[in-house]
Amino acid sequence: MACRSIVRFLAWIVPIFLLVGNSSAATYKVTTIIEHPFTMVSSNPTGGTTYKGYLIDILADLEKILGVDFDIDLVEDGAYGYMTEEGNWTGLLGHLVRNEADIAAAPLAVMSKRARIIDYTQPFMLAGPQILMKTPQGLTMSKFFMLLQPFSTGVWITALVGYVVVSLALYVIWRWSPFEWGNAPTGSDGDVRDSFNVHNSFLFTFSTMLWQGYPLAPRSLSGRILCSIWWTFTMFFLIAYIAALTGRFIIKDSLTPTKINTFDDLALSNLRYGGIKGGSTAYLFKSAKNPLRRRMWNQMQSNPSDMVSSTAEGVKKVRESNGNYAFIMETPMAEYQSSMEPCDLYVTGEPLTDNGYAFACTKGSGVCDQLSHALLTIKETARLHDLRQKWFGGECAVKREQKTKSPFVSPKTTFTMEDAAFAFLLLGLGIIISLIVFGLEIFLNGKGIVVPSSGKDDEIRIHDPASGM
Template identity: 35%
Template sequence: MKNCKTSFNHLPFISSRRFPLVDISAPMDKGLHFVFCVVTTVLLLRESSQTGTTRNDDAGTDLRGPEESLPTLTVTTILEDPYVMVRSAELEGYCIDLLKALATMLRFSYRVKVVGDGRYGAVTSSGNWTGMIGEILRQEADIAVAPLTVTSAREEVVSFTTPFLQTGIGILLRKDTVSQEMSFFHFLAPFSKETWTGLLFAYVLTCFCLFLVARLSPCEWNEPKNEENHFTFLNSLWFGAGALALQGVTPRPKALSVRVIAAVWWLFTITLLAAYIANFTALLSSGSEQLPIQTFEDLVKQRKLEFGTLDGSSTFYFFKNSKNPIHQMIYEYMDKRRDRVLVKTYQEAVQRVMESNYAFIGESISQDLAAARHCHLIRAPEVIGARGFGIATTQASPWTKKLSIAVLKLRESGDLDYLRNKWWESSCLHKSRERWSPLQPQALGGLFLTLGIGLALGVIAAVLELSHKSRRAAGHAKKSCCSVFTEEMCTRLRIKENTRQSQETSGRANA
């Protein structure tokens, strides 16, 4: 073999490299020359395989790694806690974490910019859009990742993905501005109206059963024609009221049937009083029922607080387009006082609620965060206008469907719930979850059922006692048991006649 030949084209590499330890021009034998050619070819092949994957100067293709070959999206957003915040010259927050997760799933890089005018997006009188929606329409940004509400007006000019957060419209208040003195009947607050109604019915029914059983039981009233029954209806009412006050009153029950009803009523009253005391203590410590503004109707009727929302926000247009009379009144109030009650940013709204007599109408999920961060703030219970936050893109964007599918996958995997808990967690939030509420009848259902069973057992016991006496009386009088039992029942239930006879008997005795 005179020449070392190879089928690979490595002339550029050969000409640019030197091998000082070997002089090719020096005379050598064929074997050594062959070994030298093989070693040189192997070295050149190894170097070409390494450099060929990172650079190709003739083709001009940049292959410096997978990160730099990904598509880059310009993302517009807005500074709002906890969605996007500036910490140590870097952006962080719920939306930033969401954007990172989407970029990892869909393999794209991004450049985040804060919206120039600090607005979400509303149409002006000239037909132009402001805020993030305007930047997308002017192609200054590819997508908008922010707490941007999906509305029909915005959907006409841009496209939205599947909502990544669900919210509604609520009222943010400062606790001391809406607190009020306890009403005259505040002691009734621990129980709901239904519970008080059920308690009154249970009291009357129990007293009636005491009255009835005391008349039927021979152990309590052995001789109806000659004895006076101490368990009159008024005395039965007094006995039941005494048990409610944990006081022993007369008459004292002697029959087993009457004692069964009395024992069940005592158990009922003790448990009921314990529940009342516990709930009343919770009411006084929480103070949550001292909010006179519970609904939007309450907000309209009061005159102490001004109220407003973000200027040009979807919340403002919700009230503008609503046909609800209450919503129309809210819109008219805000529109007439636009310069005084409408705010520019969410931070300004929260600050105004904390410092003045002002109620802010806005996204309930953001208000929950404000109440969690500032413990003297509270959101009213009523939430209206369910809506969602979505990612906005241009209508012709190929990323809309991809982002929607990615958001659904994040929701199904629980990642969205994790982000929600991460950025909304707070000590104040835990306290707000334990809001006080009046005790409902459902919570005392077992107690009412126990009372009903006890009353039924007492009545059954009284009937058995009367039937036992009737059987013995029938044996002595040689009559049928049913006829004697019927006579006893009629005698004991003739209230007026028995009362008159007892009065006549007592009158003769006095004479």
């Protein structure tokens, strides 16, 4: 047993000592690809190209542990790599196969097909395919302004303008119509004569809008037409508000989940979806035995435009699709994209596999063995966890736990100007008609054709019981 322990210790430590012993000349060429936040170009005021990101920090730690230098360069075609019809490898994998690089540093999934031509280190991050989708409109709602949300801003503003216009029109009619209380014969009560001054006109329209009472009604035909239209409008307005607010509270406590909760849901939906050409996700569906996943692969193949060349292209396609396209990508990158402004993306679906990201090396070079030993040291200090918190904590990271679950889509519960068009049209026509009648009243009275009565029978009080009751 002691001999076995010594052998294991030497097998672990000797490669590191050999590498450190040649540190003065140990420089490895690293090929990488721009993939936020793993590798990003950093601004360099002194000129030249420098990089930053999750993988760049790991490489810096590996340099210190192993005592080596890494010469980092971007792959020309910006691809991870796949085999062409001619049997040639492209991208990062092509660089390793042709010995143009020693190490490939990227979110490169560990795959058996790739392992035939390259070596892998142990994984530095677990990853599995998930679904990235655009957050449905109306997903979030402010609790503070809950009571204002049943109507859109345009509806509230137009209703306020209507309230002011009706109140002023009522005052104008009361003040200048010869048939109104303001011009009634002196035999009427004083409180009746002042019933529709500016203050009382606004009080009348406000109280009736809330289905409360105001003792008097207008005396003139134009005033009564205006009030009748206003009462009809407020009936529509309040019914719509109560219905929309009730729907808001019901949805707030019991939201309807989106239909896409799993990959099976996506396969049976009418949505378009895709992944990165030649990537591990595409290979997963291409080689799947599950009928639904085979169906998904056939769907991707039948729509070549749904397969993209990069993560950035796929994310852009999701944002511009208005919810009609889903991008299948590995969990870490999907969570990163969903945590970035404008916070309009979410991740759904349980990961199909428990694959991992690892560094890749030229086949048989032994470099990956050395990197794996150093990665163990980094893992033991929780350094990888700290780096993940540093680079994957975007502006929307506070919502990360919610993003990993299916969001909720609320039905339309906001009353818009389009919905309220008839009510506002009716109100506008009522105001116009009442003002036309108001003009006719002045004209007819001026000509002596119609003379206002002097009795008090017109002193109608809204809440007085009917005579004889």
